[in-house]
Amino acid sequence: MVGKCILIVDNNPASRVFLANHFRRKQFKVLEAPTGKDGLIVAWRDTPDLVLFDPTLDDIADQEFIYKLRNDPRTSGTPLIALSTDPAPARRETCLNAGVNEYLVKSSGALSALEEILNQTFSTEHPMDTPGKAEETKEDVKNGLLIVFLSAKGGTGTSSLCANLAMNIQQAEPEAHVVVADLVLPIGSIGQIVGEEGKINLVTVSDLPPGQTKIDYFHKHLPKPERWRFQLLAGSPDPQQANSIKGERIGQIVDILCSGYDFVILDIGRSLSRISLPLIQKADLILLVVSTDQSTVQLTKTIWEYFQTQGIDSQKIYAILNRAVGLEGVTKTEAEEIIGLPIKTTMPYMASNFALANNLSQPITIKYPTDTASIIFKETATDMVKLARRLRGW
Numbered sequence: 001m002v003g004k005c006i007l008i009v010d011n012n013p014a015s016r017v018f019l020a021n022h023f024r025r026k027q028f029k030v031l032e033a034p035t036g037k038d039g040l041i042v043a044w045r046d047t048p049d050l051v052l053f054d055p056t057l058d059d060i061a062d063q064e065f066i067y068k069l070r071n072d073p074r075t076s077g078t079p080l081i082a083l084s085t086d087p088a089p090a091r092r093e094t095c096l097n098a099g100v101n102e103y104l105v106k107s108s109g110a111l112s113a114l115e116e117i118l119n120q121t122f123s124t125e126h127p128m129d130t131p132g133k134a135e136e137t138k139e140d141v142k143n144g145l146l147i148v149f150l151s152a153k154g155g156t157g158t159s160s161l162c163a164n165l166a167m168n169i170q171q172a173e174p175e176a177h178v179v180v181a182d183l184v185l186p187i188g189s190i191g192q193i194v195g196e197e198g199k200i201n202l203v204t205v206s207d208l209p210p211g212q213t214k215i216d217y218f219h220k221h222l223p224k225p226e227r228w229r230f231q232l233l234a235g236s237p238d239p240q241q242a243n244s245i246k247g248e249r250i251g252q253i254v255d256i257l258c259s260g261y262d263f264v265i266l267d268i269g270r271s272l273s274r275i276s277l278p279l280i281q282k283a284d285l286i287l288l289v290v291s292t293d294q295s296t297v298q299l300t301k302t303i304w305e306y307f308q309t310q311g312i313d314s315q316k317i318y319a320i321l322n323r324a325v326g327l328e329g330v331t332k333t334e335a336e337e338i339i340g341l342p343i344k345t346t347m348p349y350m351a352s353n354f355a356l357a358n359n360l361s362q363p364i365t366i367k368y369p370t371d372t373a374s375i376i377f378k379e380t381a382t383d384m385v386k387l388a389r390r391l392r393g394w
Ligand SMILES: Nc1ncnc2c1ncn2[C@@H]1O[C@H](COP(=O)(O)OP(=O)(O)OP(=O)(O)O)[C@@H](O)[C@H]1O
Pocket: 151, 153, 154, 155, 156, 157, 158, 159, 160, 161, 184, 189, 269, 270, 322, 323, 324, 325, 347, 348, 349, 350, 351, 352, 354, 355, 356, 358
């Protein structure tokens, strides 16, 4: 319950201040509004966890106040508790019919009744019986598919493939919420690839107090780079700032993203660490990007052997052979034999075209729509999503 936000709407200042102080002492975050209209504005702007109000408002009828909150998507599922100066059964009935969850009359016993109600409302084991709230939980709390991109060595095309495949997933599923988070330390590169060097990045977000980085924060503030369609949580802009990242926050941020997006796509690069391993273990799909040079293939074999000791299921590994370094190098069959994993996709060598698209911050599918690579991106994106869903049993 600590940290939950209660909006108190009451036109009697003494009563409002008394309630506000009472709940602040109990470690709630409290918002106050002296009129019905102010109450509506604050409720819609700040979306508190609960609205406590005296229905004897001066400026707006009780029924209208409740209807307005119930009929707006921002507050349709918010618990509404009337703490009323009016004991008349008629008003009680009006309010209950309009959609309040509880109607209490101000009296000496009201505070303890109220506390009991708050306990029930905010306890996860006994969520309040609010039809609106139940719907919100079903609809808004997602359990998005987590897809991580990594490689055994740098320069294999991990970030380019991550951005381009995420874009193709979003294109195939326009209704889905897709977010890409660049977790590569000490410097991320997806921002550069998609042409987004904004103010929000992994460092700024992990610096915010956890209470401020709820899912709404990401929905509202993460940029959606032009042409790429997904939302981006860009990576650390420089090593200096990377040092200040609170490691434990990264896992929490990924959990929040999974609760509000259909697809959470992470660029982990080649950093196998205390931070990235749990994310890999949790992922629905692990995109292992392999380039065709011997040393990368050998290192990939080492990584895969390590994964097996960490209980990672081979079915989740989606290996892509990316011909980033030219036409020479190992073949698909040779790579499969050395690593001991099937290669699901081979990306062709695109010479300087790939770097050019990256430099112009354009997705391959848009810059070179008829290129084989574009077709492969599209097919791979669809195949990845299908596999991830099948592994979830969907
Ligand atoms: N199939 C390809 N054909 C041609 N060039 C490619 C191909 N794939 C990637 N590249 C190029 O390889 C370079 C490295 O790509 P990218 O930055 O995506 O790799 P990375 O594995 O993320 O590297 P880092 O270790 O720096 O994070 C880029 O210039 C990119 O344009």
